[in-house]
Ligand code: SF4
């Protein structure tokens with residue numbers, strides 16, 4: 001217990017340090033402009049705030065719609081115990097994307113223009129609308145948790161009544177949004193290195209987001225089981241890992257076929273910076289976790305699951321960063337290394353996300369085993385929390 | 398009918414006097430100092446390649462990439478040819494900079510309320526029937542303003558008159574679907590920093606390929622999801638009902 005407390009203290013100190021640095025950078029960003037706070041330039045107008053905060057933030061939230069579809073559309077109710085934390089992660093992810101955008105946009109106060117000034121030919125317009133609508137949907141999907149706390153049963157019933165259309169809308173919006181982030185880059189066929197540029201980027205973005213979303217469910221279940229000293233739904237996560245490995249496989253095959261269709265396979269052996277980064281990304285994010293997750297033994301093992309999930313997430317982030325940064329550097333013959341202010345703002349945003357998750361999970365019935373299950377579904381989570389592997393976990397349910 | 402205007406830039410006639418930049422800066426009320434590259438205070442600039450001067454500026458594409466990517470429609474292609482920018486709409490996402498195939502738009506990075514800046518093809522003058530300021534100032538006729546059709550014809554005549562001198566190509570005639578700035582040259586374009594591998598179809602087609610699939614994804618996806626939900630839900634209900642029947646030992650009062 002003492003040890004846990006001291007690690008927690010360490011994280012608190014780190015979080016405060018990150019927040020302070022971030023606040024200073026925020027000041028620089030808004031009072032001195034993008035030039036003073038970033039290493040962006042006319043030749044390199046998009047940096048990590050787009051590459052990481054937006055592309056990765058949205059992608060890592062993909063667990064939300066994947067799991068919502070599994071539980072409510074495919075009616076596989078045994079996944080219900082992990083749906084709330086997953087939706088919360090997705091919601092926070094989207095809020096943080098919006099926060100990130102406020103830093104990145106040159107005229108953030110004009111962000112609402114996208115609501116009334118339409119340009120349906122623009123992918124960015126689609127992205128803007130997806131962010132707005134899906135954040136709303138996620139808020140509604142999560143609202144019962146908040147309402148439950150305040151015992152607003154009438155309102156809960158209202159939300160429940162529209163829950164299926166809401167879930168369907170959410171899945172559709174996510175599909176559009178995940179793929180549209182890939183479409184953003186369709187317009188730069190000359191500029192992006194051909195290992196990454198493909199007319200199928202929207203599809204790749206979608207498939208890899210589902211894989212990464214699954215990995216995030218595992219990752220975040222693991223972290224919260226530690227933070228809240230609660231059980232781990234190991235058998236459920238094992239199955240999530242199977243979905244993840246399936247998506248990784250589909251993704252890998254599509255990427256390979258696409259490379260050979262475009263006659264770009266030879267690029268895989270050219271000695272260039274891009275080639276190394278490509279292989280790094282694919283090995284870490286696809287090949288190793290694919291091999292790991294196909295092993296039943298590893299999927300059954302907490303550490304194995306966790307490491308596999310971390311690799312998928314890391315590979316996913318590398319892919320997005322490669323597309324946003326590595327793949328664009330060659331053509332413009334610039335090197336872009338984010339300034340420390342850019343870094344610190346990104347870290348501040350991520351820290352805000354973790355902190356918000358921690359407090360919401362602490363004060364609201366996010367984890368099903370914490371609250372009385374007066375839900376419409378009679379599938380008590382307790383049945384599952386007592387399930388085979390879970391008996392090993394020492395924490396009281 | 399309104400004829401689309403254009404500028405023909407004959408690189409063999411350019412002497413590098415920079416009169417175009419000076420005139421542009423004056424017409425657009427910008428600081429008069431000479432600049433060697435495009436910037437927020439110079440809409441046009443000269444590049445030099447072994448004594449050959451190349452005027453850089455916005456190409457005023459017929460189907461402008463910048464206009465298609467801007468989420469709030471801040472760019473407009475005027476019927477006379479110029480592609481203009483409305484700062485009142487801009488939210489500063491910089492997608493136009495990322496997307497422009499000629500890397501033209503510049504950003505006021507040091508401002509806290511920044512604008513995109515690029516050549517506007519003197520649209521106020523052009524809409525009044527006047528030539529652009531830079532073409533008027535050009536002492537050698539290297540930059541010539543006129544109707545696009547006429548200028549294309551003239552360019553072809555020049556290429557045909559001196560086939561040994563000119564590279565037989567008009568840059569901008571077909572690039573990304575055609576632009577309002579046309580170049581002819583005695584030196585191969587790829588040696589002068591031009592991107593010669595650009596596609597001849599307009600760039601916006603690339604993103605439109607994806608965007609046009611949205612209605613299909615929404616209708617097919619929506620129907621599919623609803624169908625799956627209906628089936629699985631029904632199956633669940635049946636199962637629950639049967640369970641109840643079983644539990645109550647066929648006593649048939651298993652109502653809910
Ligand atoms: S050259 Fe670039 S900025 Fe100019 S019209 Fe074409 S796409 Fe727009």
Ligand code: SF4
Nearest residue numbers: 467487488490491493
């Ligand atoms: S920076 Fe402004 S003009 Fe350029 S695409 Fe974004 S909103 Fe449009």
Ligand code: SF4
Nearest residue numbers: 421516518519529531
């Ligand atoms: S057309 Fe007008 S705005 Fe454009 S470079 Fe010439 S003078 Fe400047």
